[in-house]
């Protein structure tokens with residue numbers, strides 16, 4: 063049995079199905095991100111694991127034990143709240159020590175562990191400050207230290223980077239990842255930022271409208287999205303609806319290449335922009351460049367085709383020969399395309 | 409905010425400032441000077457400057473008793489209001505919004521009703537032939553009516569009724585600023601309900617308690633209608649004494665000196681408390 | 695959230711009874727058919743409500759109080775709007791001093807204000823005039839209005855006014871069309887609080903009002919100090935009912951807690 067397991071976990075608020083029957087297993091030491099658009103039920107799922115929201119169906123198992131009915135204070139999970147929820151009337155050290163006090167840990171050991179944990183998050187110099195006197199990044203690290211110091215079995219984070227600016231966010235992501243590796247703690251983090259989820263997690267749990275869409279490693283989810291939602295939420299994708307005969311896909315009046323076994327019938331044909339090449343001979347599709355945008359490490363082209371607007375990107379190896387208004391031919395190989403039955407697309 | 413070098417803000421605040429200076433500051437200064445005039449029973453207000461009125465207040469045990477009663481009563485009322493206000497504000501913050509509006513009307517609504525009306529209610533309740541006594545006698549708990557009208561206890565009860573909404577409001581306001589996630593955080597760290605109240609919620613509402621105390625203390629030390637009606641002649645407090653000096657014995661200089669003393673004590677307490685709160689909580693709540 | 699403990703609910707209900715008791719009692723004794731205050735009484739009647747109609751001095755005092763409260767609230771609001779705007783939107787030398795001065799009457803006990811104004815108005819020959827009383831009421835309700843207006847104006851996004859200027863509006867137009875409508879809730883709340891405070895004011899008015907300018911609270915106080923009869927009870931009940939209606943209306947349009955928050959010192 064896995065370390066943490068959610069079995070058919072669901073929550074209804076009246077008519078709203080905030081989370082419907084979520085199944086998930088998390089291994090010990092794993093870093094899992096719950097990713098999805100706003101309102102898809104990420105926080106609700108996390109709060110059910112934490113014990114603050116009682117589920118209307120399903121169970122939570124931790125280390126083989128059913129903890130569904132256990133009080134939050136008895137679960138021993140470390141939680142970093144979106145607002146950090148630092149105790150404003152206590153100093154940094156007092157905040158971090160609180161959980162140890164609740165565990166009746168003696169003064170000597172308590173102080174030692176507080177010092178160690180604060181050193182871990184590089185806050186040794188701030189012990190006697192109040193949360194009001196800290197910057198956003200520092201507050202976040204206090205919250206992290208407060209959750210880690212009790213040596214929880216699982217660390218739960220609800221959008222911990224939400225309140226940070228872009229640069230700090232990147233730094234903290236790297237730091238969090240390194241920290242998680244060092245203390246080898248099972249971690250579940252909520253985010254709606256796909257780049258963050260890719261950077262940090264061993265596996266991504268993609269959620270949409272209260273349901274788990276796909277659970278996969280970041281690379282697998284990017285390369286083999288299981289539907290239109292997954293392909294467009296994680297990175298950019300061109301999606302055509304078409305019909306499959308099992309060997310090839312007909313979209314508009316053209317046949318597109320595929321590889322391996324594909325479903326038959328109505329399908330979505332998905333191709334990532336960076337997999338498309340500009341070719342002079344034997345293109346799969348023609349189109350007219352309607353916009354060319356410079357994005358630093360690559361160029362983005364928007365191309366009007368008979369199948370609608372498409373995106374393609376080219377690495378920045380100098381000023382491209384193709385400009386706006388040019389008619390170009392596009393091609394790609396079947397191995398890079400992904401075909402899923404339309405039913406699974408949401 | 410726009411930094412203004414021009415004189416516009418002064419012109420904008422001039423009418424208010426003029427009104428306040430002319431009808432508050434100036435009269436107060438005149439009261440201060442009035443308190444320095446000598447007074448004689450036969451000739452009335454005399455000429456010259458003297459500190460006799462203040463000396464009388466400092467020396468005379470009659471006034472000692474009145475000041476002690478006033479501020480003792482204010483202190484007691486404040487403490488009772490804290491003891492009632494804390495749990496009440498906490499309950500209010502936890503009620504569903506429908507019950508909360510109903511409770512607000514009941515608990516805080518009396519604030520909008522004239523103090524005279526509310527005090528009249530207590531007079532009817534507390535009198536010798538009052539409802540409380542009649543009820544207690546009917547049940548057989550007492551034979552003789554207990555005296556509540558014109559007593560310290562009766563006045564304190566009525567004052568608590570008049571002033572406790574201010575305390576509830578102040579504490580409730582600070583409870584609303586409290587991030588509910590901090591309670592969750594404490595719970596996830598293993599704290600039980602009592603610990604959460606004691607270690608997380610209560611310390612965060614102390615500023616509310618202090619500001620509520622300030623209001624209740626100041627208002628109760630300067631309360632007039634309630635001590636006048638429930639306390640009556642026998643239970644004089646500083647404001648009712650001032651009233652008697654002014655409209656009864658017509659010793660205006662002495663009344664003015666009493667008023668200045670009351671003002672100074674109330675202001676000192678308020679400012680000291682404000683300073684304390686700022687000093688103690690500046691770091692914590694910015 | 696865990697459930698509220700039962701003991702706390704019991705406390706809450708007891709407290710609610712404590713708060714209601716004197717008001718309910720006043721309403722009850724007002725319905726006696728006897729000439730004195732007692733409870734329980736045998737016969738209920740509306741005799742003491744009819745008696746109000748034959749007490750013209752109370753009715754006069756009531757209308758005087760209403761007029762006074764409306765006047766004081768209106769003047770206070772008119773002078774508090776510019777001052778509130780200056781303090782909320784401008785940073786100028788002495789801003790804190792101005793604010794402190796304008797709010798300082800809140801810290802002065804009303805007895806002290808009462809005797810001070812009594813003497814001051816006597817000296818300038820305005821004692822026992824209605825306008826003297828009106829000015830006295832204006833200055834004591836001014837800080838309440840000012841505070842609500844500042845609170846309302848501070849939470850206001852200044853870029854809205856800047857957007858107005860950028861679209862070619864003059865300062866006056868921006869004020870009338872953008873700023874004033876946005877601070878209006880604060881202004882309205884302030885006016886209401888001022889009205890209520892002035893209508894209920896007793897301690898200062900006891901000194902400043904004369905026999906010819908008695909406000910309703912003063913009239914009632916003097917009556918009660920002399921004798922407690924069912925007539926003041928029935929008048930009080932009318933006041934309670936009127937306040938209750940006002941509260942329901944306020945709650946609809948403004949939120950009772952916001953009004954009450956403004957009432958506190």
Ligand SMILES: Nc1ncnc2c1ncn2[C@@H]1O[C@H](COP(=O)(O)OP(=O)(O)OP(=O)(O)O)[C@@H](O)[C@H]1O
Pocket residue numbers: 075078079080098099100101102103104105106107254
């Ligand atoms: N207490 C509640 N009562 C009713 N509905 C709720 C409650 N809490 C959440 N919901 C609903 O459940 C759904 C999921 O909410 P949840 O907070 O889990 O979303 P989320 O994925 O965390 O979104 P975000 O990224 O915006 O934080 C939403 O539609 C929300 O409106």
Ligand SMILES: [Mg+2]
Pocket residue numbers: 104105106
């Ligand atoms: Mg959320």
